[in-house]
Amino acid sequence: MTTNKTIVLYDVTKDIVLGKEQKTLKILKDVSLEAYKGEFLSIVGPSGSGKTSLLHCMSGLAKPTQGSVEILGSNPYQLSSSKISELRRTKIGFIFQSYNLVAALPAFENIVLPLRLAKKKVDKKKVYSLLEQLNFKASANSYVDSLSGGEQQKIAIARVLVSDCQIVFADEPTGALDSASGKMVYDLLKYLTERGVSVVMVTHDIEMASATDRALIMRDGQLVDTIIQPKDAQLFEALNGNKRR
Ligand SMILES: Nc1ncnc2c1ncn2[C@@H]1O[C@H](COP(=O)(O)OP(=O)(O)O)[C@@H](O)[C@H]1O
Numbered sequence: 624m625t626t627n628k629t630i631v632l633y634d635v636t637k638d639i640v641l642g643k644e645q646k647t648l649k650i651l652k653d654v655s656l657e658a659y660k661g662e663f664l665s666i667v668g669p670s671g672s673g674k675t676s677l678l679h680c681m682s683g684l685a686k687p688t689q690g691s692v693e694i695l696g697s698n699p700y701q702l703s704s705s706k707i708s709e710l711r712r713t714k715i716g717f718i719f720q721s722y723n724l725v726a727a728l729p730a731f732e733n734i735v736l737p738l739r740l741a742k743k744k745v746d747k748k749k750v751y752s753l754l755e756q757l758n759f760k761a762s763a764n765s766y767v768d769s770l771s772g773g774e775q776q777k778i779a780i781a782r783v784l785v786s787d788c789q790i791v792f793a794d795e796p797t798g799a800l801d802s803a804s805g806k807m808v809y810d811l812l813k814y815l816t817e818r819g820v821s822v823v824m825v826t827h828d829i830e831m832a833s834a835t836d837r838a839l840i841m842r843d844g845q846l847v848d849t850i851i852q853p854k855d856a857q858l859f860e861a862l863n864g865n866k867r868r
């Protein structure tokens with residue numbers, strides 16, 4: 624594997640076939656990109672532009688119709704199901720909206736689930752201090768389906784923070800949070816990148832994206848621009864400007 628590349632996508636296309644008429648919807652068109660160790664990458668674009676679909680293709684959750692995906696040196700769609708689940712469990716962290724929490728387990732157990740599965744030691748103090756840092760208000764013993772969207776999001780974030788994954792995929796991780804908690808989440812993700820983790824975050828928050836190393840701009844299923852050390856104004860223009868086609 625090329626030393627510091629964590630993810631490589633080449634000409635990724637994703638089609639969805641809809642309804643009785645079998646109408647084909649092209650939700651991703653020829654997307655190529657790379658992500659690096661320790662890089663904080665953001666994906667921004669209007670609603671429906673394909674950000675979540677791209678994250679799913681990048682992270683091994685949805686096989687592209689065409690093109691190739693490489694995560695930490697292997698193509699997840701060519702791995703056996705046990706290898707892909709091992710890769711997900713040990714190397715990848717997901718912070719997706721209402722996606723990855725286990726309703727039958729209390730908050731605390733959701734956070735330490737990857738550690739339990741990997742038979743690693745659980746540092747209770749660390750978990751409680753993270754929850755405090757995240758301003759988690761509920762009890763760590765509450766079942767997740769009794770928690771608000773924001774509190775559930777904090778559980779998903781804490782889970783990633785206690786694991787030692789190499790890549791974190793986050794889909795609007797601050798979407799359900801107030802701005803102070805959002806800032807905290809940003810700081811924690813930033814801290815992970817400083818320890819060499821590659822963070823890929825979808826966000827509609829221009830201010831948050833402008834604090835990342837590189838922003839990928841999506842529009843109509845295409846990656847239309849890449850901005851290194853993006854500034855608010857550049858992102859605003861890339862998202863709202865109509866000069867690009
Ligand atoms: N399973 C699906 N069935 C039908 N349409 C879908 C499906 N997944 C995504 N789409 C469509 O693909 C486009 C991109 O969706 P999505 O990746 O969720 O965009 P974003 O995250 O940027 O809002 C949208 O037009 C959406 O309606």
Ligand SMILES: [Mg+2]
Nearest residue numbers: 674675676794
């Ligand atoms: Mg989305």
